[in-house]
Amino acid sequence: MTTESHRVRSRRPRHVTILIANLPAERDRRVIRECLTLEEHGYEVTVIAPRGKPGLRVLPGSRNTVLKPYPVYVYGSGVLSFAAEFLWSFLCVAVRLLGEVARGRAHAVQVCNPPDVYWPLALLIRAMGRPWVFDHHDLCPEVYATRSDEEPNKFVYRTLVGLEWLTLRTASAVVATNESFRENALARGVPADKVTVVRNGPAAREVATVPPQLAPDGVHRIVYLGVLGKQDNVAGVVHTASALTKVRGERDWEVVIAGDGETLAELKELVGASGLEDAVRFTGWLDGAEVDALLQTATVAIQPDLPTRMNHLSTMAKSVEYVSRGIPVVAVDLVETRRTAADAAVYVPTGSPEEFAAAIDALLDDEPRRAAMREIALQRFAGELSWEHQGARYAGMWRRLFRGSAPDQGASIPGPRTEQPGRHRAENSS
Numbered sequence: 001m002t003t004e005s006h007r008v009r010s011r012r013p014r015h016v017t018i019l020i021a022n023l024p025a026e027r028d029r030r031v032i033r034e035c036l037t038l039e040e041h042g043y044e045v046t047v048i049a050p051r052g053k054p055g056l057r058v059l060p061g062s063r064n065t066v067l068k069p070y071p072v073y074v075y076g077s078g079v080l081s082f083a084a085e086f087l088w089s090f091l092c093v094a095v096r097l098l099g100e101v102a103r104g105r106a107h108a109v110q111v112c113n114p115p116d117v118y119w120p121l122a123l124l125i126r127a128m129g130r131p132w133v134f135d136h137h138d139l140c141p142e143v144y145a146t147r148s149d150e151e152p153n154k155f156v157y158r159t160l161v162g163l164e165w166l167t168l169r170t171a172s173a174v175v176a177t178n179e180s181f182r183e184n185a186l187a188r189g190v191p192a193d194k195v196t197v198v199r200n201g202p203a204a205r206e207v208a209t210v211p212p213q214l215a216p217d218g219v220h221r222i223v224y225l226g227v228l229g230k231q232d233n234v235a236g237v238v239h240t241a242s243a244l245t246k247v248r249g250e251r252d253w254e255v256v257i258a259g260d261g262e263t264l265a266e267l268k269e270l271v272g273a274s275g276l277e278d279a280v281r282f283t284g285w286l287d288g289a290e291v292d293a294l295l296q297t298a299t300v301a302i303q304p305d306l307p308t309r310m311n312h313l314s315t316m317a318k319s320v321e322y323v324s325r326g327i328p329v330v331a332v333d334l335v336e337t338r339r340t341a342a343d344a345a346v347y348v349p350t351g352s353p354e355e356f357a358a359a360i361d362a363l364l365d366d367e368p369r370r371a372a373m374r375e376i377a378l379q380r381f382a383g384e385l386s387w388e389h390q391g392a393r394y395a396g397m398w399r400r401l402f403r404g405s406a407p408d409q410g411a412s413i414p415g416p417r418t419e420q421p422g423r424h425r426a427e428n429s430s
Contacts, residue, residue: 024052228261
């Protein structure tokens, strides 16, 4: 190889390949922000993920982040179907990742869970001398325990714990979505200097800052934004609406449930059976601009997640979305929710519909308190929670992994440049 060709190759940008298994890349707002941050710091990016919009090959809003989608034919609902789904995803991801390596790309790899099954690929990539980053979205053992109607199968639970241990321990670096996830990684034996906390949340440029206002029809809008999953207790939002009709004499409010998921049909049936068609409205999935427009007219936001171990340890992405717009939140008193919202939220002990209804009723009648909570929320977002802060930590981790050799233009940390579809999960989660 000549000296000149060596120089040309050395000037090639570092390339990061990101692996996702549980949703299309264009619907994962965390990954979207990570891709844009990598681009702004001079990296090339490819995302391998389940197929979403047909024919989509470049991540919307990005400069040139390449999408390598794969089809999904099996969707898990039980242990065996989940296993089949994850095995298929593993094979599809492995083939596409090895293709990237063969093309001289994938100088480093980031994998996002769930599931925690990609550690064999981590061993291969690290044996090649390339960094492997684990972006820890969900605590899979706790998610399994939360979704089980009965006592969780101990063998399955221990297997998931073992897979999580292998996933954490085979990574060059771990990205934790909050302090509880960091503590979990340390407890699994990951050295502290390998763990970087990068929270979820929008960039300041994604949020339209306008004074709070009632909905166009003059009613108070009570909003739930997020995934409609079994573990998310969105049925509790419907039951809260039913309880609110009893404690509040006037119908000067509506509940808006924004999102999509496996329980949508059940929730609509519950609304009909409860006679709440005129009180509860479903919007379906919203893109980034639609999310912002909805939240700008919200009076109160509700986070119905119950006090399980998983929920105590998880930061709900919807909570950061609420706080970023200065919306007072009503939530169960959870460890990471307090770390996110602090005094911008009203906390209830158990998450019963009656507790939520009483707290919401009081807030609707107390405009000065809502205004004070709004100021606290906006200060927390600007000073700590926005992606500007999180993206700086994320970019710093990659600089350390590449030993300072990666191109870095010193650019500001971006948010999406165009309207982006969003998934609101527990930072990881909903």
